[in-house]
Structures are given as C-alpha cells and as structure tokens.
Amino acid sequence: MILVADSGSSKCDWVLINNHGEWVDKIKTEGLNPLLLSKKNISNTIDKVQHLLNKKHDSTIDKIYFYGAGCGSSGSGNLIKDLLYTTFNQAKYIRVEEDIIAAVHATTQEPGVICILGTGANCCYFDGRRVIQKTPALGYLLADEGSGNYFGREVIKSYYLKKLPLDLEESFEKEFGADLNLLLQKLHNVDSPNKYLASFATFIFKHRQHPFIENMLHQGIAKFIDSYLLNYKEELLDSPIHFVGSIAYYAQDVIKKSLDERGFIVKSFIKKPVGHLVNNIINKNIL
C-alpha cells in the first residue's frame, strides 16, 4: 500500500491507497514541521499514525510520499525521512518534499504560479515539468505575510495596541479574554506558536462585515502579493495563479479583487490539497 501525507504547520492529512489506486483510509494528525518541532515530537506523531493504520489494515505500507511545511531543506527533509523509515520499517521507498510540491500536484498539470496561504505562506512557479522557487518560505518568525499566523498576529496586536474599534474590542474580549500574560505565556510555551497565532485569524472571518477587518484583510493580501507573488511577474504574464490553504479559500473574493486590479488571473482555490493530490497521483501517475 501507499501512504500519502500532506503536512501543513498545523495539521497533517494522511491517505492510504492500495496498489490498485483506491483510497483505503484517511487520518488526520498534528502538523510535522521539522523546523518547529522536536525530533521526539515528530517521532511520536509518526508512531501514532503507524499504530492506527496497523491496527486496521493487514497489508504492508511499502511506499510513502510525504509533503510537508518546513521540509524545503535537505537537512529537515532527511530528518522526517529517517523517522519515517525507522517507524515504517517495511517501507521500500520514502520520498519527502516541501508542501509547495503537494500544492502544485494538487492544483495543476499546466504551467502556473502556485501559492499557499494557510497557517503559513509560500509561493512557486511550475513550468509544466519542474517547480521553480525564486524565494524560499521564511516561516512565521521572519515573514508569512497574508498567512493565518500573520492575520492572527494582526488581530492580537490591534487589540493590545488599542487600534480596534470599540465593538470589535468587545468581541475580541468575549472570544479570547483580555489577559495578555496568559496569551504571552502560551505563545512562548506552546509547541507551535505559529499555529497558536493562526487560531486568532478566525476572528477576521467572523467579522468580515466590519470595515476595519475588511481593510486588515486587504492589506495582508496586498503584502503577500508584494512580498511573494510579484517575484513571478514575468511568469504571470502568461500563467494563471492557483491558491491552496484555508486562508486563501476564505479570502478568495479579496484575493480575486486584488489580483484582478493588478491584471492577473486567478484560476483555482483549494482549501485542503490532499484529496486533489491523491486523485492526481492516482489518475496521472505522478508518483
């Protein structure tokens, strides 16, 4: 059997396919970003997956395709690969790639610019054969403009720096409380601060009707376009844009409008790539 994993920074979707290309099972775990988590933490999650699948299925998993945030460098990718080989010790072939590759395979077979706007942010160009990444994913400590952790941070900052209009201030307190110490302690102690920050981004989609929030959303998307997308100016002259990730999915009207104003064409929005990824893998024999 073949195991395909698509791991963002927050969540990881695992799909089990049999050798005829049929879906056999699907499970969900925490994300496994090797830049943010300890080896022990990642290893525990992989063990959990193995245990769950082993309990339900007799056949051996002999191939694993793992696509993950933070797996862009050979060092971090190899860490995941080693841990997968250790746990799935009957696997004959394991491949680990950055999540942007999953986003490409999930969205298109044609040339295009493919963006991720989920917990984190990323962008690349696919020429129909190869993936070309002009700028790397920098993660929540450096960049991620327009991502879930970016918008979460903006919401928190606006509240504590007293920029929120009164009605939104009340909504924030009702939803998240007003205890900054508690927030800072959590932020500095959770395993994935980026995921914790991104949990505050739900606020903007709950309050989209508010002009302050609408403006925040437009500004964040504009920053993503300027920081990442415009590095592919030439490629965009004759390639469409595809988006993957929940922030892109829920903000698709803003993204469409912003890109339309700049003369670019958006072709698709996919909230979660794993289903499309697996289908494309099966139908088009990508693996």
Added chain:
Amino acid sequence: MILVADSGSSKCDWVLINNHGEWVDKIKTEGLNPLLLSKKNISNTIDKVQHLLNKKHDSTIDKIYFYGAGCGSSGSGNLIKDLLYTTFNQAKYIRVEEDIIAAVHATTQEPGVICILGTGANCCYFDGRRVIQKTPALGYLLADEGSGNYFGREVIKSYYLKKLPLDLEESFEKEFGADLNLLLQKLHNVDSPNKYLASFATFIFKHRQHPFIENMLHQGIAKFIDSYLLNYKEELLDSPIHFVGSIAYYAQDVIKKSLDERGFIVKSFIKKPVGHLVNNIINKNIL
C-alpha cells in the same frame, strides 16, 4: 550594599553601590527576560553574578533593585524575585520592575513620554510621580516595531525575498553568508531568537548611506511612532519625549526628523540607562 540591575532582552548591567552611595563594581551578563528564558537559564545567570561579586567583595548585599524586559506581569516579575532571594539569601529587600521603569528613572524626574528602542520596543508616560502605560510591551513574536529585532528581521527578509539592491545583497552575503537553512535552524534553536534577529540590525547602521536602508530605517521609526507613541497624543501636547536603547541612540537623527515633522519635541537619547539610573537613584533618593 545595594545591587542595581538593568536587564534588556540581550544584556543585563549590574551595578554594586555601597551604603554611602558610591559605585563599587559593575558587571555585565546575558539579559534575563523571564518570558523568553527557562527558569534554569535565569537561575544560572543569577548564580554567576552572586559568585563573581562574592569573590571580590566582603560586605553583604542587602538590597536589590532589578529592572527587566519581560517583568511587566506579576507572574514573571515574581519568578525573578524568587530566584534572586534564593541566590542572594542574605538580602532583606528585593524589588523587581519592568525595564520601562528603569528607563523613566534614568531619563527624567519631570513629566514626559519615555520610549525604549533596543532589542525590543516599549513606551510609557511618566506624570512626574507615576508611570502610566497605555499599551503593553508585546515582545518580538507580536510587535516590537522599530526595535533591533524588527530591523534585523527586515534586513533578513529583504535579502531572502530579493528586495535588496545588488550592492547590499553582496554586502549581506559577505557579512552573514547565504545559507537560509543555517539561519532558520539557529533562529529556531537559540535561547533568545529576538537577540539573534537583532544581531542583523547592525547591517542597517553599517549601510546608512544607502537610500534603500535609509528608507527602511524611516519606515521602521514611523511604525514605532504609529504603533506606540501616538497612543500618548494628549500627553505629548505638553511633554517632551525621551529615548533609551541602542537603536534609538544610533537612529536619533531619523527619530528627531520624524518627530519634528509631527510637531513633537525629543529631549534626550540614552544608549544604556544603567549609569544614569544609578546616579539618579543615588542623587535623588528614588529607591
């Protein structure tokens, strides 16, 4: 004897005063931000200080005044206080306050708005008697606009997102190398990512003559003013502004220009507050 400590996120200055108010000794350690460091880590530094002073001086330290970044909440302040009492077990009185209080005592006895722009950023109003803080310090994971870690992050981002002009790109590579994996690994594994980020801010002061850098500096200072200082609009109508910290010190021409354009008066810039703090403590009996 009295021990006075002024701790930023990066460095901590300790000054020993005898009971006649004379300086006896001065040492420097790592910063002791309780929001960012482990209890063990802080405890080790305090032990080191006690050991160093004990070796050189016979008299007992019976009072400690500790001013530190990240000590704004009672929880984090009490952690430092407990650790100080444990190590300096003959001390009869220990007081722990946020670093912004040290900035106030180091700069003025008159009403004024006092800002910190060092590794981190902070701002408050002093009415001549009490310190009023309308917005809290949020730290490098949420805010710190205009601070050392903000500018360091801007420099790194500009390089990896290909925004730097060619000559600056070459200078960056010469100074810091081009290995993003190494940078990200360090950033995610060092004890103080904010301090690591701030170490890249030296780049902007080395290349101040470059219009790109000058613009970056102006934008960062403008963000600090908008995010923090303008919360004290009313107080600024008849109070001057004081700045503490190395970023403020080196960027004082930009700060003066930016505030002058907005009609505000800057009164002083102090790179390191501890000397002024101790002198004011001695001369004006603040303690």
